Amino acid sequence: MIHGALAGMNGAATMTVLRMLAHRSGLIDLMVPQKVEQWARRKAGVRRWRTPGGYRIVDHVLHLGYGATWGALYGALSPAPEATTVARTATFGIGLWAFGSMVLFPALRIGPPAWRSGARENTVNVAAHLAYAAATSLLVDEFSRQPHREVTTRRPWVGRVG
Template structure:
């Protein structure tokens, strides 16, 4: 098999599109978990009493009136596609599916971009996370689920941005680590 200059110098092989997407999906899941751990720590600091799994699975959401933006988006998508109303007892499930699905889908997109780079850097996760954060403040107000960004105070925006920076940086770190581990395994098999 013929190797290109990048492979010879770095001991790596470029990612295929499927490899970049699959690494991105996994990395996006790790990033979503890291973001959730930060948000859970804040919830506990602010007096929240529920355990992590109770909090993570939105166990306190009992109706669409209580449901946050991810659930509301999922409800609109489902009802628009299937022309059927979702009952209140599905609000928590839809919230989790949309939250995790969004984090994983954005991870896949990150994988496509980062996988096309010579050397994906962890620091690229900061603008990635900031971009995911900013897109929410464009799409969600347009959907009438958020207020326009200028109506939020700095503290709220900073807390939300910092959580998305954790997501982005962790996604980038996981992507970089997955590539490093795969290359190390390849090198060990060829020895």
């Protein structure tokens, strides 16, 4: 589960980079974590954060936490690394997109469901969730293949490091 949580946080960070590119290119106006932060702030009765950039801290903490939660669940339920396939990873990503966009967002009144969103928003959102699933799946697999101890060498100056 810990490997899954770490992988999920990295997956969420991957989504953020993809969404920032989409935002800069004008495909979307807000990233999903920003919309969630606005919703959470309204629910908490906070007009604005006292700390400059507080909204950015909160949207990242919420998104990384959400990603870590799904990553931990994936890590706990994931098959052996050799059983992970592109289809399974894509199903994980599409499933998360469907749950968030068609169930969670409308139920909590954070935003409209996917069927009321435009093609651009849905394309960015699906791509972001596929990137999340790919990063999370790859990292869970990689963590499980690595030794459960510190990797050491007698000659620290020797080796391929990238």
